[in-house]
Structure formats: C-alpha cells, structure tokens
Amino acid sequence: MxxxxxxxxxxxxxxxxxxxxxxxxxxxxxxxxxxxxxxxxxxxxxxxxxxxxxxxxxxxxxxxxxxxxxxxxxLPAPAPRVLLCGAPEGERADWMVEKLAELGVTTLIPVDTARARWERFERRAQRFERLALAALRQSLGAHRMEIGRPTPLGEACAALPAGGTRWLAEPSGARADARRAALPGWYGVVGPAAGLDEAERASCIACGFAPISLADSRLRTETAALCMAALWAACADRGAEVAGETGRGA
Amino acid sequence: MxxxxxxxxxxxxxxxxxxxxxxxxxxxxxxxxxxxxxxxxxxxxxxxxxxxxxxxxxxxxxxxxxxxxxxxxxLPAPAPRVLLCGAPEGERADWMVEKLAELGVTTLIPVDTARARWERFERRAQRFERLALAALRQSLGAHRMEIGRPTPLGEACAALPAGGTRWLAEPSGARADARRAALPGWYGVVGPAAGLDEAERASCIACGFAPISLADSRLRTETAALCMAALWAACADRGAEVAGETGRGA
Incomplete structure (x- = not known):
C-alpha cells in the first residue's frame, strides 16, 4: 500500500x-x-x-x-439517488452497475418496458451484487448501492416516495439544470436502448418526471444513466447552497 | 429501422x-x-x-x-473539449474511449506520468479508433473524437492553446462548478489509477488547472474522465447564457 x-x-x-x-x-x-x-x-x-x-x-x-x-x-444514509433504468444492450449493464455504484447512486431499479425487458437479470444478479460491492470498496463508500429486481416501469414509478427532483432522460428535453434542484432526493428514469413508448413517456411525466436532455448527442442507455449519476454526484451536498441561491430570487 | x-x-x-x-x-x-x-x-x-x-x-x-x-x-467545429488522461487499469480504456466519444469530447490525449504509462497503446490504437467511429455513428455526431498518441503530461499541457476552463480532477478539490465556466473551451486532466505525483500536480496547477472534485467518493480514472465529460456535455452550448448570468452580477 x-x-x-x-x-x-x-x-x-x-x-x-x-x-x-x-x-x-x-x-x-x-x-x-x-x-x-x-x-x-x-x-x-x-x-x-x-x-x-x-x-x-x-x-x-x-x-x-x-x-x-x-x-x-x-454514518447517516445519504439523500436518495434512485435510478429507474431500462435494459441496456448486451453486456453493457455490467459496467453500468459498477459505475453507478461508484458514483453514489443509492438504488438502481431495473425497469421492464414495452420495448425491452431485463431478460437475463436472474443469471446476472450475483455478478451485479459483486460489482456493487467492489465499487463500494473502490469508492471508499459506506452505503452499498441497492439493486432492485426488474419491475414494470409504471409500478416502479408508483412505488417512489413523494418529492425530490425527477428527471426523465430525453434527447429533446430541456437542458438538465442542477441549479434549480429542489433537494433532497434525486429520481431518474432512463429508457432502454429502443426507447420508451409514448404511453410510458406520458405516464412518467404524469408522475412528475421532467424531460431533460443530458447532452447534444444521442446517448446509449448506459451512457445516459451514467451522465445522470455524474450530475447528481456533482451536485450532492450542495442542497443548502442551491436552495439559498434560489431563495435570493435566481 | x-x-x-x-x-x-x-x-x-x-x-x-x-x-x-x-x-x-x-x-x-x-x-x-x-x-x-x-x-x-x-x-x-x-x-x-x-x-x-x-x-x-x-x-x-x-x-x-x-x-x-x-x-x-x-458543420462548424464544436468548442474544444480536451481531456488529458492518465492510463486506466486493465481493459478499462476501451469503454472509456467509447463513452468519451459518445459524450462529445473532441480530443483525448493519453498522458504518460511518473506512476503510469499507456504501455499497450500501440496495440490498441486501431481498436480505439473503431470505438470512436462507432460512438460517432451511435451519437449521430459529425465530429469524430481525435485520439492523440501517448504524450508526457508536461508536454501535453504545454501544447494546449491558451484560455478555456481548466479542471484537474482531485478528490480534495473544490466542487466542480460549471456555472462559473469561462467558455469557450474545456480542458481537463485526470490522473492514472495510481494518481499524479506532487510535482505533476503542481505543474498542472501552474498551467492554470484548478483542482476540482467530481463526487464525494473516490473515483477510478475512467469514471472521473467520464464524469468530467458528462459535466461538459451538460453545459455545452450554454456559454452565452452562463456568461450573461455572470454579467448580471451572480
């Protein structure tokens, strides 16, 4: 050492x-x-x-x-950072799990959608748990990322606690603006590789998720998930400061 | 389709x-x-x-x-987003290249440092180019990420054009604050897995790189690189807005 x-x-x-x-x-x-x-x-x-x-x-x-x-x-539990994520392609979920855990996402909920399901989840659950533990070690964290079981998107949305900042990753959305965040709690939805269908999108919006764009380019599922987690990590623990600035009329 | x-x-x-x-x-x-x-x-x-x-x-x-x-x-070239990156561990460079290209990094410069060199770069250069091309296709971009050859860190810093926002990823740094960005141009340094040594760190700071922290947790090289690229992507093309707000005395 x-x-x-x-x-x-x-x-x-x-x-x-x-x-x-x-x-x-x-x-x-x-x-x-x-x-x-x-x-x-x-x-x-x-x-x-x-x-x-x-x-x-x-x-x-x-x-x-x-x-x-x-x-x-x-140590006290951090404010929730909960990501509802559609299935990425191929083996891409492995490193997504590792990176989300490293970045401090508190809960990853794999969501099944009309266009894609987490088909091979059961076989990979143990591997995901090992990756999350390795990331805990690597990131010197004290709270391990929880990984839920695949859940239909609507059911997962309905089970979330009220409040928090809610983002739906969407290329045509508004720019992600972490400055306006009403902390505590971050909740995000990222669709699968084939995207959400119109009904799913509408139901997320009805649940309070604001469509936001994470980049100028089109992102893969796992890249969008990681971007969201990176923005949350960059803003974590700045709740008071951000709220204060908003309070001053920004 | x-x-x-x-x-x-x-x-x-x-x-x-x-x-x-x-x-x-x-x-x-x-x-x-x-x-x-x-x-x-x-x-x-x-x-x-x-x-x-x-x-x-x-x-x-x-x-x-x-x-x-x-x-x-x-199409006009985007404002530069240039990342000087130390060698990640094992095969982690592969997906780092893919993700940085997807997120719109314009130039990746692999940097050799006291504690780590990009030893296997030559064998992997063609693979990196293929990954960057696939990301261009995926992200619907028009500008392909350039990948430099491994360069000593000091030399790479000295070759950068003047100006732009300069970030050195460092767990003990200040919070990354994209709001204060002086656009155009983003330049970042991320150390290798074993970190930069004190002389390298000092020389980056002398070159205008501000130590910034990207998350509360300790990040791997490739995760820090990706976080930086995600923050740049989230702020891209908001230069005028940000500058305007700063001009109003924020």
Missing part, C-alpha cells in the same frame, strides 16, 4: 464490536494481502455497506492475517 | 459531392443492411467525422445496396 493512499476498505456482512479480533474471510484476506499488500500494523476500514464503518488494524492470529477492530461509527 | 428512429448514420472517409451514387463499402453496407435493416428509399446520413455531413437515399445499383447523395453540409 502506498503511504499516501487512503486505508483499504473491506466489506463485511456485519461490522463487529469495538475490540473484536476477526478473521475477515477468504475474499477480504486475499484482497488485503494480494491486492493492497497490507502489512501488520496498517489501518483498514471495515464497512457493512449499510452505513456502519470501523477502523481496524492488520495483525496476525495464529500466523494468519486478522483484523483488530477499533472505533465503530454509524 | 423503426419509423420514429433518427436516420442511420454512416461514416465514410470522404463525403462525396451532391448527386453522386456511391458504394458505401462493406462495413457500412453490413451496418445498413443487417443492423439498421435499411430499406430502399430510406434516408441515411453520411459523415466524414470532420464536420461534413450529407443526406443520402438508400437505393440499388446492380442489385447491391448503394447510396444516392443529396444535400451536403459543413
């Missing part, structure tokens, strides 16, 4: 109590020993991906790498 | 004159016949990726698909 690098982050199903000495399990051990080259005495961070994190020190227990757990902390 | 879809776009090395009847070549023919299922009489768009576009009609010439070229137009 480079001395200027942030402590390695390890996912554990449950964060143990302060003072515990734990075996992090084969995957985390491999990651710490082979990928991070963590040495005795170095600090690592444990997280359960549900907001609990602990500082731990690398040590040995019977010759094997073990972790001595120190301070444990519970 | 769905009737509500935009005309298919085809890259050709040179856009022929209005009135010409051309054989678009095997790749474009395959794309039009097999991927787009283009039928006789349908319109397609030709572009050379350097700003020249033509409307063409699908027809037959001796039984084979041919294109009858109509109106030819030269």
């Amino acid at each position: 480079r001395s200027d690098a942030a402590p390695a982050r390890v996912w554990v199903p449950e964060v143990p109590a302060c003072g515990a000495l734990i075996d992090p399990g084969p995957d985390a051990r491999h990651y710490l020993e082979r990928v991070c080259r963590a040495r005795e005495g170095e600090s690592v961070t444990l997280t359960d991906g549900r907001g609990r994190v602990a500082v731990a020190r690398v040590t040995r227990d019977g010759g094997r790498l073990a972790l001595a757990v120190g301070r444990v902390e519970d | 769905r009737s509500d879809a935009a005309p298919a776009r085809v890259w050709v090395p040179e856009v022929p004159a209005c009135g010409a009847l051309i054989d678009p070549g095997p790749d474009a023919r395959h794309y039009l016949e097999r991927v787009c299922r283009a039928r006789e009489g349908e319109s397609v768009t030709l572009t050379d990726g350097r700003g020249r576009v033509a409307v063409a009609r699908v027809t037959r010439d001796g039984g084979r698909l041919a294109l009858a070229v109509g109106r030819v137009e030269d």
